[in-house]
Amino acid sequence: PGCDILGCVAVGLLCVVCVSGGLFNQTSSSSDESTWPSIPNSYCSGISQSPVNIESSSVQPDGNLTELRFKGFGERTALTEIKNTGREVKVMFDYGKMSVEGGDLPGVYNSVQFHIHWGDGSSSAGSEHTVDNKQYAMELHIVNTLAEMCLVFCMQATNDTGEPRSWKTLTSYLAEISSAGDSVPLNGSLSMDSLLEGVNRSNYYRYLGSLTVPSCNEVVVWTLFKDPIRVSQDLIDLFSTSLYLNKSINSPLITNTFRHTQPVNGRVVSSQTGGIRKRSPSSSASTRPLSTFSSFITVMLSVALSWL
Ligand SMILES: [Zn+2]
Numbered sequence: 001p002g003c004d005i006l007g008c009v010a011v012g013l014l015c016v017v018c019v020s021g022g023l024f025n026q027t028s029s030s031s032d033e034s035t036w037p038s039i040p041n042s043y044c045s046g047i048s049q050s051p052v053n054i055e056s057s058s059v060q061p062d063g064n065l066t067e068l069r070f071k072g073f074g075e076r077t078a079l080t081e082i083k084n085t086g087r088e089v090k091v092m093f094d095y096g097k098m099s100v101e102g103g104d105l106p107g108v109y110n111s112v113q114f115h116i117h118w119g120d121g122s123s124s125a126g127s128e129h130t131v132d133n134k135q136y137a138m139e140l141h142i143v144n145t146l147a148e149m150c151l152v153f154c155m156q157a158t159n160d161t162g163e164p165r166s167w168k169t170l171t172s173y174l175a176e177i178s179s180a181g182d183s184v185p186l187n188g189s190l191s192m193d194s195l196l197e198g199v200n201r202s203n204y205y206r207y208l209g210s211l212t213v214p215s216c217n218e219v220v221v222w223t224l225f226k227d228p229i230r231v232s233q234d235l236i237d238l239f240s241t242s243l244y245l246n247k248s249i250n251s252p253l254i255t256n257t258f259r260h261t262q263p264v265n266g267r268v269v270s271s272q273t274g275g276i277r278k279r280s281p282s283s284s285a286s287t288r289p290l291s292t293f294s295s296f297i298t299v300m301l302s303v304a305l306s307w308l
Contacts, residue, residue, distance in 0.1 A: 044216035049262035050209030051128035062270035086180030109144035
């Protein structure tokens with residue numbers, strides 16, 4: 001059960017990690033993140049941790065960051081179940097139906113699940129990553145495996161009510177999963193595309209970091225989209241007012257489910273070369289040495305394989 005309770009991001013390869021983080025299972029809120037570095041065998045005090053604050057002025061252009069290709073994101077049967085894990089809300093995917101490739105990734109990444117990080121309704125923001133120190137209302141993580149890759153969508157509150165319709169549908173399930181461990185099937189009611197409607201997926205940041213829950217392994221390729229998902233405040237408030245940490249009658253609500261930003265420590269955050277289409281095939285991109293990113297992936301894969 002370690003994987004579920006931790007909200008751990010992986011099936012297969014990284015479940016090994018979840019089990020080793022088992023000591024964490026009994027803790028309740030992410031507000032105790034200061035104790036994470038003392039969890040045995042954790043990497044939470046490493047030097048390449050996530051989330052981070054992205055300083056847009058120091059982002060480096062990278063011509064290799066091409067468009068990502070999303071397969072199956074319009075498929076309604078791909079989203080199978082919504083669940084209260086006691087730490088977060090998680091939507092499971094039918095494994096193999098959704099995948100992501102392109103964008104300088106070394107292969108096809110199967111999408112496994114998405115989950116959401118939130119704060120405390122209108123009163124406090126809850127995104128994990130920040131951009132120029134701006135914290136968004138919520139943050140959605142689409143977790144993918146080959147190695148680990150996380151697609152991040154910041155979420156911004158709007159003044160409408162009950163908008164957009166896809167998020168009204170998603171949040172309508174929250175009342176049915178109020179207790180930790182509750183889950184309900186989605187029965188083809190939603191696709192990932194509908195939840196991402198109106199979001200420009202062409203522009204994103206890329207950096208290498210860690211899981212944002214113990215054991216904080218530094219094995220994640222982070223892809224953070226610049227354009228946020230816009231959801232009305234009344235729907236955002238439902239996350240911090242509908243979901244309980246455990247099954248007891250006086251269980252606290254699940255709030256502030258984000259880890260605070262970690263030091264960048266000299267890591268490079270990269271992004272596309274420019275907003276305007278350039279048609280210069282003779283650009284310098286082809287003469288670049290093998291990127292550190294590719295070698296990182298190789299190391300990561302070998303580490304992952306050694307766990308099996
Ligand atoms: Zn997450």
